[in-house]
Amino acid sequence: MTTLAGSARTTRSGHRRQEVANGIKDYILTHQLKPGDPLPTETELCDAVGASRSSVREAVKTLSALDIVEVRHGHGTYVGRMSLAALVESLAFRGLLSSEDDHLVLGQVVEIRQTIEQGLAPRVVAGLDADQLIRLRALATGMAEAAARGEEYLELDREFHLLLMEPLGNDLIQQLTGAFWEVQSIVTPTLGQDHRSALSLTASLHMAIVDAAEARDIEALQEAVAAHYAPIRELIQSVRKP
Amino acid sequence: MTTLAGSARTTRSGHRRQEVANGIKDYILTHQLKPGDPLPTETELCDAVGASRSSVREAVKTLSALDIVEVRHGHGTYVGRMSLAALVESLAFRGLLSSEDDHLVLGQVVEIRQTIEQGLAPRVVAGLDADQLIRLRALATGMAEAAARGEEYLELDREFHLLLMEPLGNDLIQQLTGAFWEVQSIVTPTLGQDHRSALSLTASLHMAIVDAAEARDIEALQEAVAAHYAPIRELIQSVRKP
DNA sequence: CCCCATTTGTTCGTATGTATG
């Protein structure tokens, strides 16, 4: 039998969608499903929980927004990867809303990124191995080369900051780093500034971070991180009071 | 009239729900609406974007899960507060899923909380004012009193860690702190341990944090934070290999 | 390549529950 839900007949007229959503979550938990595993079809979920297909769909959409389930058109519904995509979307929209006024959220995101990288500097210098240093320097040189050609290097920048947190051995910290990076990259364009002119400067600031990390100098690393975020912070400040 | 969406016809019969969701977000942005402001009714949204109620409802449910909109039954739809509730729900469920195995996510959440509070210790001692110190101590004494009566003090604990981050003056950091606290409080019970016996110990560990903060001793504060998280970390380790 | 079964996506119509006045 389907071990999903048991309140089919009660019909408490209480929020059906929430019951269905909880039922699906319970189903995943009790069946010990992993990300990627298939879930019952919508029609199967309907008679399992005794709800209409519309209610089931709305519940699935709610869980889909949280990346708890993943829906593939014409294929089926599967357990999601529970990424931080929901955090990114929610926070990015909050940043876009406040961008019209004072860019408050963008400033907070930048501050949090700097604070985390500075606060974790001791563990970074303690945990960085030779290979990670080589890859960090390669990314920084790649930025410099791209800057010399006048090209952007968004993905290099993202990989750099992710790699910087890799020595901590904590997936969640890396995912958070990536999430905040994405939020900043989404909201920053609302500043309306052309950062082409700062491409080579930003690249050199990344190289300074690598130098400090390689020297195992905690304070130098923290200063290099502060210098890295200084331009964007000043830009936000300058835009705030025109 | 309908300043909602202009992409209704641009992308044809692609994913209606996504178009509607983007249309609603555009509506909020272009109208510069703030949290709590009312949105058009479902029927108005329907002819505004040219979609059926079902599609609009599913889109609204998606945005509702991200707290971008808030729906009040029989009342209307309003702009949400864009809280980190989505992060909590997604991360908590991820923790519940991994709890059956090795409590990996719970360990990562605890580590992130400790890392953040330790890394921000310098700014905390620099920014704490007299009033905040008084309130921190009051919360710690409240915990001790509750422990003496054998009672829980969940809310006191939450307020304590939120207050500890208050000196930074960054809303986002406080919200993140609260979010991770909630995730831990949701997932921890899966350890199946009775922490009643550690109530007074935990209370004293909080008091030690206050003492270190009042002394403006950064290293002592970092050690006190480490000691605060030591019991739960050991508990996770012990459960991981039974 | 077409056909077909399966599954999700979209729509409409209708009835019900909920808050406000």
Next chain:
DNA sequence: TCATACATACGAACAAATGGG
């Protein structure tokens, strides 16, 4: 009590995408 406006829920039908024969 009634009336209005709104969200909630249900069911049936059709469209679109995927995968296999």
